[in-house]
Amino acid sequence: MTKAPAARTGKRHHHGNLKQALVKAGISLLAEGGLGALSLRKCAARAGVSHAAPAHHFKGLKGLLTAIVAQGFETFTRYMIDARDQSADTPQAQLEGICQGYIAFSREYEAVATLMFMKDRFYTSDPEFQRTSSASYGVLAEACAPFRSGTMNEKAIETLVWSLVQGYVHLARSGMIDPLETPFETILPKFELRED
Template sequence: MPTRGALPQALVQAGVTLLDEEGVEGLTLRRVASRAGVSHAAPAHYFEGLPGLRQAIATRGFQIFQSALRDAMAAPAASPRARLLAVVNAYSDFAARHYGLFSLMFQEIENPSAALREAALESYGLFSECVAPLAGDRDPLVLESAIWAMAHGYGILGMSGRADRTHVAPPFEALLDLLIPCEPAAPA
């Protein structure tokens, strides 16, 4: 059983685990409490009900997401385009590995707490940072929005296609080629 000071974090982690196993539909106060090994009243006490717990879990989700994006950004990349592609792949991988959490994160962003808004904006800022060097003479906000929409769509399509994959999408790089052509190879 978690100590009193660690209980909120234990409840949030129990929620993250439950989302990974059962999706958003499985997230209830009782299930989270049971998973954390505490009284069913504990989540309601610490988070003022399910809405507060969902916000806290979504905030933690964006923190985990940021870590995945930062890891991709830190990996050696041959070019800014390759770095962006690594970040987009991390985005899609996160969505696939954390189906329920990813869904909850973007459901809760509709009416975010201050902490959730900050975590979501920081995540987007990391993505934006990777797009900026590729804008050239184009409006960076337009390019960023187009690439983000495609990356997010790929994440969502990857999730919905888990059970029945009737359509196999091309690799994300093929879409990226439409917006940012491959960089020419260096002369030999």
């Protein structure tokens, strides 16, 4: 027998792993009321702790947002991978799958997806953020690898695709374009296949 429940559950002290609870509360608040609905104090209240408790786990609001963003990129990567793996096994279909996963994530996690690209709202130097965001980029880049286009190098194709899908979701989110009228497949260029 262990001495205390804490040893088994990983829970400590009064609350338990408050850190993850605060992140979860933050994501819920973002989902329910958008970016403007999130506050440190509301996260604390939802986790059942006092308003100053988060300070012992995160470096201020930016610290909490950093953790939310990092977790967001992990979900983001999974969305892209899942959509890709459910697509046909051709380079074009795989790339389209990646983009559809990108778009689905941006729609279902609208506020988190918005936050993830506002660099002055969180700590971009955070190792978790760098790890998870790099992983996301890696998955997208991987899907671009089979292609070439004129004089464009690899990085240029990756930048093209990423800019295109990011701009598409951003404009759709802000009501500037109608994704029903112009689905994304319509505007994704048909690249040539690499030869080597």
